[in-house]
Amino acid sequence: MRLTARSTPFAKEDCMLYYIVNADGMKGLGTAVPDGKDFDVFDHFLIVEKKEDCKSMSSKMYIHWIFAALFVTGLSLCNGCGDMRDGENMQPTVEIQENKEMAPAVELQESEETASAFEMPEASLEEGKRYEIAVKEISIMDDPMAGTIHKIPKEENGILEIYAGRDVITIDKMMTAQVSPQEILKGNPVIYDRFRVDGWVFEWLISDYYDEDNWFAEDGILVISREGSAEDAQVIHVTAEGGYATWVSAENKFEYVDVNFDGLSDLLICTGHHGNQGALTYYCFLQTENGFVEAPSFTDIPNPAVDAENQLILSQWRNSAASHSWAEYKCQNNTYVRYRVLCEDVDFSGMNNGGEEVWVWTVNDEEVTRSDEFSEEEIAEFLYGENSEWKLADDRWRILYNDGLTVDYSIYSSP
Numbered sequence: 576m577r578l579t580a581r582s583t584p585f586a587k588e589d590c591m592l593y594y595i596v597n598a599d600g601m602k603g604l605g606t607a608v609p610d611g612k613d614f615d616v617f618d619h620f621l622i623v624e625k626k627e628d629c630k631s632m633s634s635k636m637y638i639h640w641i642f643a644a645l646f647v648t649g650l651s652l653c654n655g656c657g658d659m660r661d662g663e664n665m666q667p668t669v670e671i672q673e674n675k676e677m678a679p680a681v682e683l684q685e686s687e688e689t690a691s692a693f694e695m696p697e698a699s700l701e702e703g704k705r706y707e708i709a710v711k712e713i714s715i716m717d718d719p720m721a722g723t724i725h726k727i728p729k730e731e732n733g734i735l736e737i738y739a740g741r742d743v744i745t746i747d748k749m750m751t752a753q754v755s756p757q758e759i760l761k762g763n764p765v766i767y768d769r770f771r772v773d774g775w776v777f778e779w780l781i782s783d784y785y786d787e788d789n790w791f792a793e794d795g796i797l798v799i800s801r802e803g804s805a806e807d808a809q810v811i812h813v814t815a816e817g818g819y820a821t822w823v824s825a826e827n828k829f830e831y832v833d834v835n836f837d838g839l840s841d842l843l844i845c846t847g848h849h850g851n852q853g854a855l856t857y858y859c860f861l862q863t864e865n866g867f868v869e870a871p872s873f874t875d876i877p878n879p880a881v882d883a884e885n886q887l888i889l890s891q892w893r894n895s896a897a898s899h900s901w902a903e904y905k906c907q908n909n910t911y912v913r914y915r916v917l918c919e920d921v922d923f924s925g926m927n928n929g930g931e932e933v934w935v936w937t938v939n940d941e942e943v944t945r946s947d948e949f950s951e952e953e954i955a956e957f958l959y960g961e962n963s964e965w966k967l968a969d970d971r972w973r974i975l976y977n978d979g980l981t982v983d984y985s986i987y988s989s990p
Contacts, residue, residue: 733771736825752800752808820847872911897921
């Protein structure tokens, strides 16, 4: 964050200095302050005084470090900043007012160039008078534990995410449901997502909790409420493993689609990319008449696709550079069961005797065709043809994440 003091009416010989003192008595924050006896600190105000003994002063000062230092030391600037629930009051505003006499305010408004830059318009400050700078509204969140500044983003298309590179974040004022994160998480929150759809409000939280017995365990919580009924919330602790994944962006994280084919849309939350092959998995929450229930078995399905016509969940993945698989899953009593899997692999054994590599295809581990016994045309018909049982190039195999297919390697492309 940057504050800019633009051209001043004072000459170099009669210039002013901004002296900032935080709650712990740290004076100047980098400016040349001889002592602190001339300065005061209030809960919500910083004091600015005009000094005459200054020899030189730039007409433009950059003081982005002011806010960083204030948040690190825990100065409660956000008290009285307005209710920031649901993304409201997000435009930062800073006021300078003359102390006691309450002169007309000079406001610092958000710069058009960047959401984190603010500029101070020209203002005439009279000699000998003291002025207060009050933060009225602010679009960042303080975090005394991580010592970082977290900007509150705008909600777009019903999606909002707060994330600061796995640093601890403060989200109490952002929660829609009347639930305290400290009461439901084992650790401190490091990511917060909110997804609104079909009258539902889904709030997804992950903490920094570390399970020594299971490095891949993720302390994740889903809080579900209805629009306008924040006090009546359902809390679900996830049981799947999502640790050590590369998280996807917020706009690609949520899917609201029927995956058990009962006519009700269900919620999927992407756990991220896993392993060397970057396979994607999803936490799955099935909608019922009494709320949502987690289906952990769905999370075991890599790169899922929904085949609504045949009421199947399809999956495809790369085992290695020379091996791929495709699978079909059925939902039975809200549990996903893999009942058929096609695998292509290379048999290198013949190459040891000067022969060529042989491609082998199996279904449920039983060999069905191989490249040294069938022609390329026959194999293509088996895999992709109109009468094929698999039709691997068909749109039904397009995965949820980016509509990709294994056959043209678009499965590995970003959305």
